[in-house]
Amino acid sequence: MATKIGELRGFELPREYYHWLSKESVWGWLFLLPSLIALGLVSVYPLLRGIYLSFFEYDGIGEPQWVGLDHYAFILGWTEFWLIMRNTLVWAFASVVIMALIGLGFAILLNRDFRGRSIATTLLLLPWAIPFISIALNWRLLYNFELGPLNGFLRLAGISEGLPWIASSRYALFSIMLAWVWRNFPFFMLTFLAGMKGIPGDLYEAAHVDGSSRIDSFRHITLPFLQPVAVVMTLLMSLWSLNHFTLIYVMTGGGPGNSSMVLPVYIYERAFHLGEMGLASAIAVAMLAVMLTYGLIYLRLYREDVGGK
Template sequence: MSTIGKLRQFELPREYYHWLSKESVWGWLFLLPSLLVLGLVSVYPLTRGIYLSFFEYDGIGDPEWVGLDHYATILGWTEFWIVMRNTLVWAFAAVVIMATIGLGFAIMLNREFRGRSIATTLLLLPWAVPFISIALNWRLMYNFELGPLNGFLRLAGISDGLPWIASSRYALFSVMLAWVWRNFPFFMLTFLAGMKGIPGDLYEAARVDGSSKIDSFRHITLPFLQPVVVVMTLLMSLWSLNHFTLIYVMTGGGPGNSSMVLPVYIYQQAFHFGNMGLASAIAVVMLLVMLTYGLIYLRLYREDVGGK
């Protein structure tokens, strides 16, 4: 076969021609720095963590191959399952509370009233505060002797004070309140934007037909907001599962393991106890949990997220 014939034999299909166009080549060249940085800060640590999960490694010496021993160890730990339970409760209970509060404020702000812009600004402020500042301020608020929360309880005669973050009974709930306070504006703003996109004619038609405000909310507002709810709850659930700063600064996972969640547990195993391999295995299990949850969630609501 001639050289020309061989070139024609390996000619790209027409639908792939755009990959070789000048615009496509320049586009990939512009994306190349970002892809390199993404690989450096995301892909390499991920693959390195999976690799280390099969080794005994203290961060200093040479890794020693142990196979699946770390996975067998953590799956047999009662402590690990307590931390897993805390993580799931922390993530999903907080998301439900945030979504409920955010929806309530979005409904309020979707109406015309004097001072609405000021109220919107004030309600958005928590979203702009850094996590370290939130953690330190809420720790002060929870202080048993000087905290304003216990001061209010004493003033109202309800209680002599609660050990908010010093008690295994209240610690996880106390940190969850701070997490909800910081993140509910995200739900509020997104729901409010979704409500602005609902045609007003639908509400007018519902009023003409004699529908109450509750009926309009159930049959107009909620169906239109459903795709937004699906995406928002998925994102915030994953962010909550992966959050570290607030819990670490406020309680460090204590007292005991009452407020310990997987990100803090991984950090503790890696940097407090020097078990890099074991911490990597826990991180891989956490990654699988998050991937499984995300895939199942999107599978159940794929029509709402992507449309038909």
């Protein structure tokens, strides 16, 4: 009877796949089915719908009008799109580098034994628990030209009469980046700290006996052990940053002008403020292609560190 499992009209399922037809496997898929359906409704269907609409002129109300690849051809020659793409890449990758450096620095400090370490760890983790809306509104208050504490400190120190942090095209993107880094550096800090806890202490003791300095131990022991963790974290945070919407939209809405505009906010503006659903969908597909390309190249370059080889 067992040899007949998988036979259907002369076709026999390879023996290594017999477990798929076992009772446990069938029940497992049945339990997963509600989650798969929900995932399809909230993720797969919108993705396919967006790709479909990118080939149409559509305002969200009337009938979609077929335009083929016109939207994609328009995007490729659109100066504004490439300016916003540059802002998006600068926003994502510069902030990730700063987060990683700050997170690593605090992880090194918290990896030492000192009084109040648990309290310090808790306080440093607080930004990670605060909702984005609250962070955006509070940082807008911090950046207020007349009443903001940052400009108040600059005036007290005699450094400046104040900076137009989010009201100037020169500082807007950088100002939002500071808030984004403050919110997310605990993610790097906690993960780096967990990675350091997993490094065998015998390695540091052997290095000390051999006369290695702390810097040498950090370079040749700590960093190599943290590299696989860092690869995964930077990939995840880069993709999250590329796809982030809330902080930028609430703090500046992409302004002044387009100085702090990034693709997620721009897609929203085009789709729901200007009613250009088709063009917005094409921009979203282009953004998806950029993220997929980046992720695949990143994993290809560091496949040994993420367990692929």
